[in-house]
Amino acid sequence: MNVLQAHLRLAQGGFVLDAQFEAPANAITALFGPSGGGKTTLLSALAGLKHSQGSITLNERDVGAIAAHQRGFGLVFQDARLFPHLTTGQNLAYARRRAPNSKLELADVAGFFDIATLLDRPVRNLSGGEKSRVALARALICAPEFLLLDEPFAALDGPRRRAFIQVLLAAHRKFQIPMLIVSHSIDDAAALASYLVVLNQGRVVAQGPFAETALSSSFQALLDPRDIGTALSSAALRSAAQADVQSLWLRADHVLIASEPPKKLSARNILEGRITAITWEADLSLLVQLATAAGPVLSRVTQEAAQDLELQVKKTAWAVIKAHAV
Amino acid sequence: MLSPAELEILSTSFAVAWRALIFSLPFAIAVAFLLSRPGTPGRLILDGLAHLPLILPPVLVGFLLLLIFGRRGPLGALLGQWFGVHLAFTTAGAALATAVMSFPLLVRSIRLAFEATDARLFEAAAMLRAGPWDRFVSIALPLAGPGIIAGAVTAFAASMGEFGAVITFAANIPGQTQTLPLAIYTVLQEPGGEDEALRLAVMSFAVAMLGLIAAEFLQRRARKRLFG
Numbered sequence: 127m128n129v130l131q132a133h134l135r136l137a138q139g140g141f142v143l144d145a146q147f148e149a150p151a152n153a154i155t156a157l158f159g160p161s162g163g164g165k166t167t168l169l170s171a172l173a174g175l176k177h178s179q180g181s182i183t184l185n186e187r188d189v190g191a192i193a194a195h196q197r198g199f200g201l202v203f204q205d206a207r208l209f210p211h212l213t214t215g216q217n218l219a220y221a222r223r224r225a226p227n228s229k230l231e232l233a234d235v236a237g238f239f240d241i242a243t244l245l246d247r248p249v250r251n252l253s254g255g256e257k258s259r260v261a262l263a264r265a266l267i268c269a270p271e272f273l274l275l276d277e278p279f280a281a282l283d284g285p286r287r288r289a290f291i292q293v294l295l296a297a298h299r300k301f302q303i304p305m306l307i308v309s310h311s312i313d314d315a316a317a318l319a320s321y322l323v324v325l326n327q328g329r330v331v332a333q334g335p336f337a338e339t340a341l342s343s344s345f346q347a348l349l350d351p352r353d354i355g356t357a358l359s360s361a362a363l364r365s366a367a368q369a370d371v372q373s374l375w376l377r378a379d380h381v382l383i384a385s386e387p388p389k390k391l392s393a394r395n396i397l398e399g400r401i402t403a404i405t406w407e408a409d410l411s412l413l414v415q416l417a418t419a420a421g422p423v424l425s426r427v428t429q430e431a432a433q434d435l436e437l438q439v440k441k442t443a444w445a446v447i448k449a450h451a452v
Numbered sequence: 453m454l455s456p457a458e459l460e461i462l463s464t465s466f467a468v469a470w471r472a473l474i475f476s477l478p479f480a481i482a483v484a485f486l487l488s489r490p491g492t493p494g495r496l497i498l499d500g501l502a503h504l505p506l507i508l509p510p511v512l513v514g515f516l517l518l519l520i521f522g523r524r525g526p527l528g529a530l531l532g533q534w535f536g537v538h539l540a541f542t543t544a545g546a547a548l549a550t551a552v553m554s555f556p557l558l559v560r561s562i563r564l565a566f567e568a569t570d571a572r573l574f575e576a577a578a579m580l581r582a583g584p585w586d587r588f589v590s591i592a593l594p595l596a597g598p599g600i601i602a603g604a605v606t607a608f609a610a611s612m613g614e615f616g617a618v619i620t621f622a623a624n625i626p627g628q629t630q631t632l633p634l635a636i637y638t639v640l641q642e643p644g645g646e647d648e649a650l651r652l653a654v655m656s657f658a659v660a661m662l663g664l665i666a667a668e669f670l671q672r673r674a675r676k677r678l679f680g
Contacts, residue, residue, distance in 0.1 A: 175575050194578040195586075207576035211594045211678045220590070224581040268580050 129185055129304050130272055134171045136178040143167055143178070143328040149272075149321060154298055154305045154372070156319035156336070158312070160348055164328045165308045166204075169274050172306075173199045185271055200270030200303075202278045206261035208249040214260055215245030221268040228269035230301075238300065239263040239293065255286040259293060266301050275307040279314070288369065291317050295371065312349065316340070316357045317371035324348065336373060337421055351407070354378050355424055358452075362420030364394040366450040380451035381425035383414055384444040385435040395447035397423060401439050404432065412437075416445050423447075454655075457626075462655065464543070465631040468618070469611035471547030472554060477604060480558040485592060487559070488566035505617075506556040514620025517549055521621070539621075546622035546629040550614040558607040565599020566592060598674035602667040609663020613656060632656045 129151040136143050143164045149155040157165050171178035174194030182190040182197075189197045208217050215232070222232050236242040239259045244252060252260060258278055265273060278294075279287045291314060298305060306323075309315045315322070315336075322339040324332040331344045337357040339345060346354055355377040363374055388396060399418035407413055412432050416423045423445045427437070437443065454462070483502050486492045505513055521528040521539045531537045539545035569592060577587045593600075615633040622629040624638060636652045639645035 173579060175578065193583070194575075195581050195583050199579065201576075201579040203572070203576060205572075207572055209573060209576070209591065220577075220582075221580040224586075264580065 130306070131181075131183040132172060133180040134168060134178045134182070135180045136167070136171055136176065138167065138176075141167070141328060143171065145325060145328065145330045147323045147330045147333050149304060149306055149323070151304055152302060153321050154294075154307060154319045155321040155323055156315035157306055157308045157323050157325060158310065158315050158345075158348075159325035161310060163325045165310075165325055166276055168325060169201065169276050169306070169308055173197065173201045173274055175201075198271035200265040200268055200273045202261050202265045202273065202275045204276045204278065204280045206257040206278075208252075208257060208260060208264070210249060212249070213245065214241065214247050214249055214252065217249060217260060217264050218245070218267055221264045225268045228267065230267050230269060232267065235263050235267045238297070254281050255290065258282060258290055262294070262297060266297060266303065270303065273303050273305045275305060277308050277310070287314070288367070291371065292369065294318060312353050312355075313375050316373045316375040317369070320372055341422055351409070352377065352379060354413070354426070355380075356422050358421050358423070362397075363447065363452050364449045365452045366448075367452070374452040376423060376447060376452055378413055378424035378426040380447060381423055382446040383416070383425045383427055383431075383435065383437065384446055385437065385441070386444070388444055388446055391446060392448070393446045394449040395445075395452075397445045397447070399423065399443065399445060401437060401441050401443055404437060404439060414443070416443055418445060458651070458655070460627055461630060461632060461635045461652070462659075464627060464629070465612045465659075467543055468546045468550055468629070468631050469608050471544060472550035472611045472614075473604060473608050475547060475551040476555050476558055476607070480555060480562055480603075480607075481593075481600065484559045484562035485566050485588065487563050502559045503556045505553050510553060510614070510616025511620050513552055514549055514617035514622075517545075517552065517617065517621040521545070521548065541623045541625065541629065543622075543628050546618045546631065549617040549621040550611045553614045553617050554607045554611045557610055558603055561603030561606060562596065562600050565596035565603065568599065569595040595678070598671045598678065601674055602671035605663055605667035605670060609660050609667070612659050612663075632659070 128148040130149040133146040170176040174197050218232050279290045320336050322336045324345050332339050332342045340357045357373040358376050360371050360374050397418040399416035402417045403415040405413045411426050414425045519525050573591055574587050577591050613633050624630050624634045636649050639648040
């Protein structure tokens with residue numbers, strides 16, 4: 127069942143947004159696309175902060191003509207936008223007071239996000255990671271029907287970014303609120319989302335279940351060539367990160383191909399499969415697609431390697447992946 | 453130190469300035485907020501109207517007030533009929549004239565305070581279910597608070613010196629409408645009044661300086677409390 131259906135049209139300067147998409151209930155949907163593709167604009171239009179034509183249906187209610195504060199969307203901004211004249215706790219209380227039907231208690235939410243000790247602090251004294259958690263807590267405590275997130279970890283570095291992804295996934299499980307999260311990092315999108323909407327130049331060029339949609343040529347064409355790959359369930363791979371995430375993004379550049387069952391390798395993942403396609407890339411390398419029990423896997427090989435291994439469609443081959451590559 | 457007459461002049465000045473501020477502050481806040489929002493319709497016209505008292509000769513402002521609020525003026529007659537209130541030649545009238553004259557100053561400083569607040573915070577508040585009025589009260593006002601206080605204190609100090617509009621609309625009645633500048637004007641009309649004029653001038657100067665220092669101090673304190 128789709129909780130959100132939208133067809134948005136708006137023109138802004140020379141940019142035209144004409145996006146039709148949906149998002150399933152009880153899922154995290156990633157809104158992915160190159161910078162300048164209109165992701166933030168689309169989010170603002172959904173939320174009602176920007177005027178748009180078209181229709182927005184949220185939980186079977188047409189909210190397209192309703193003011194932003196009554197639409198039922200929550201929004202976590204890239205910059206946390208905490209109120210500087212209030213303490214952390216007052217920021218949360220601000221949201222809680224305006225949602226009288228919310229069943230969430232401030233203390234519980236603060237405990238969940240590990241910010242209970244920060245409640246008396248002015249928000250200017252919070253670190254980047256703390257600000258992100260407070261902003262997320264503040265949005266959730268307002269009990270939105272649907273939560274929009276605009277690259278909420280843009281300001282966070284590697285380890286804190288991964289930690290925040292864990293917090294987001296845990297929050298999604300606990301609060302059961304469908305989310306649409308803007309990201310231009312394929313790893314983050316794969317880690318979080320089970321559904322994918324791809325936006326390019328103001329249009330939705332692909333959408334559907336994550337792994338399937340990520341395999342489509344219109345999506346792969348938008349990726350940096352180094353990022354080309356596939357999404358695999360985290361259960362199917364041994365990952366050094368051992369993160370409890372939705373799926374892992376496996377880059378074609380990180381996958382070796384063997385034409386015989388490999389022995390005595392340090393790599394922790396060996397997936398047997400059948401070659402389903404071999405395609406030329408612009409740099410004259412070859413992309414080999416392998417259908418494995420864990421799902422499709424892409425590997426990039428040189429022309430020479432493909433000849434040596436006599437790689438052909440329908441032949442059996444083994445994909446070799448280091449645990450540290452995912 | 454101060455003679456009873458001087459005390460009366462000072463207290464009249466305060467009474468007028470106080471009332472002027474109470475008259476004008478709510479309107480000034482509303483107008484300044486509308487002017488600070490890019491989407492306000494008719495912003496240019498509103499801006500012009502708000503600044504008119506700054507450009508017009510004060511005597512003309514007083515004369516216009518007489519035409520409108522005098523006993524036979526359209527609003528003055530109504531006020532008299534319905535409430536028995538007469539503004540011309542009263543302390544309240546002096547306050548009204550002063551309020552009109554200090555309005556542009558008040559609007560300008562409050563508008564700057566609103567413009568300095570981060571409009572993206574209003575969006576954040578809207579996403580937490582705060583409606584337009586709620587956002588104004590809970591976000592815009594407190595964030596602009598230091599600027600509003602400073603503007604109000606400065607306008608209060610400036611109000612003590614309003615002359616042309618007051619003398620035209622409210623006349624120069626000791627104990628009722630004779631404020632500091634009107635008193636200075638009066639003593640200068642008499643031969644040998646320079647000494648008294650000087651004393652009154654020093655009082656004027658002291659009040660103005662105190663006002664400016666208080667405005668700066670209050671603004672700093674409020675900023676510190678708000679933003680550290």
